Amino acid sequence: MDRVPAGEPTPVAQPASAPGIRHWDAPSYDRLSDPMTRWGAEVLSRLPLSPGDTVLDAGCGTGRVTEMLLEKMAGGTVVALDAAASMLTEARRRLARFGGRVTYVDADLLDLAPATLGSSAPVDAVFSTATFHWVLDHDRLFHNLARVLRPGGHLVAQCGAEGNIARLIEAVRATGVERAGAWLYASPDDTRRRLEASGFTDIDVWTHPEPTPIDPAELETYLETVCLRTHVLAMDPDERRAFLTAVADSLGEPVIDYLRLNIVARRG
Numbered sequence: 063m064d065r066v067p068a069g070e071p072t073p074v075a076q077p078a079s080a081p082g083i084r085h086w087d088a089p090s091y092d093r094l095s096d097p098m099t100r101w102g103a104e105v106l107s108r109l110p111l112s113p114g115d116t117v118l119d120a121g122c123g124t125g126r127v128t129e130m131l132l133e134k135m136a137g138g139t140v141v142a143l144d145a146a147a148s149m150l151t152e153a154r155r156r157l158a159r160f161g162g163r164v165t166y167v168d169a170d171l172l173d174l175a176p177a178t179l180g181s182s183a184p185v186d187a188v189f190s191t192a193t194f195h196w197v198l199d200h201d202r203l204f205h206n207l208a209r210v211l212r213p214g215g216h217l218v219a220q221c222g223a224e225g226n227i228a229r230l231i232e233a234v235r236a237t238g239v240e241r242a243g244a245w246l247y248a249s250p251d252d253t254r255r256r257l258e259a260s261g262f263t264d265i266d267v268w269t270h271p272e273p274t275p276i277d278p279a280e281l282e283t284y285l286e287t288v289c290l291r292t293h294v295l296a297m298d299p300d301e302r303r304a305f306l307t308a309v310a311d312s313l314g315e316p317v318i319d320y321l322r323l324n325i326v327a328r329r330g
């Protein structure tokens with residue numbers, strides 16, 4: 063079963079798109095996303111590429127990992143897709159030097175269809191890092207990705223797994239706040255089953271821990287920008303500051319207990 067932290071609404075009770083899907087502090091994320099960029103480089107090393115490929119970066123954020131993808135591709139093109147306009151603005155700035163090799167698409171992955179990508183569909187590969195756990199319906203997500211991927215094309219991705227940030231979730235609970243977050247931390251078994259149901263083959267799904275120390279001086283901003291982004295969306299500034307300080311105190315050692323879900327598959 064998918065893990066939904068106690069005190070959080072279940073995915074079925076949520077609208078298909080996470081609340082606050084378009085609200086990201088992109089400049090802060092860009093500054094604080096060294097861990098995701100490091101993981102992204104590792105995930106990228108698993109992506110087979112051929113000259114002239116078109117790759118969809120599903121949830122490109124500010125483009126730090128997309129930039130590495132473009133450098134590795136040496137000639138192919140990338141569709142940089144994200145649902146947050148703020149993230150796409152940063153991505154456009156960072157990736158400007160690649161000119162026409164990048165197409166930017168402002169879209170929700172849960173609404174993705176071949177028409178969303180225009181003449182870029184079908185793509186040769188789908189690549190995604192640190193994004194799928196923000197998408198609350200993985201059946202629909204994988205179905206949509208399969209529709210835009212050519213037969214035989216690769217899906218290579220990583221996101222949070224069942225059990226991700228359990229220690230941080232405990233720290234939130236210790237503050238007495240039960241305000242909704244919005245993640246889907248899926249298990250390898252559920253993910254494999256969903257991929258098969260969407261027509262993927264050659265499936266490999268596994269988890270690995272990534273305990274990540276955060277600079278104590280940046281911890282509250284990191285939590286506000288990344289892990290607890292949706293928790294604080296509706297809080298006023300004073301409430302937000304008090305909450306983040308309480309969570310940081312409760313966490314103690316400034317280490318986030320990330321557990322990553324790795325996905326490698328091909329469209330049948």
Ligand SMILES: C[S@@+](CC[C@H](N)C(=O)[O-])C[C@H]1O[C@@H](n2cnc3c(N)ncnc32)[C@H](O)[C@@H]1O
Nearest residue numbers: 098121122123144145146170171191192193196
């Ligand atoms: C943590 S960031 C990861 C960005 C980048 N891939 C990286 O590794 O740094 C997650 C990104 O997923 C995007 N995102 C979340 N849900 C989405 C959805 N349903 N459709 C499209 N993008 C989504 C967010 O806007 C955000 O830019």
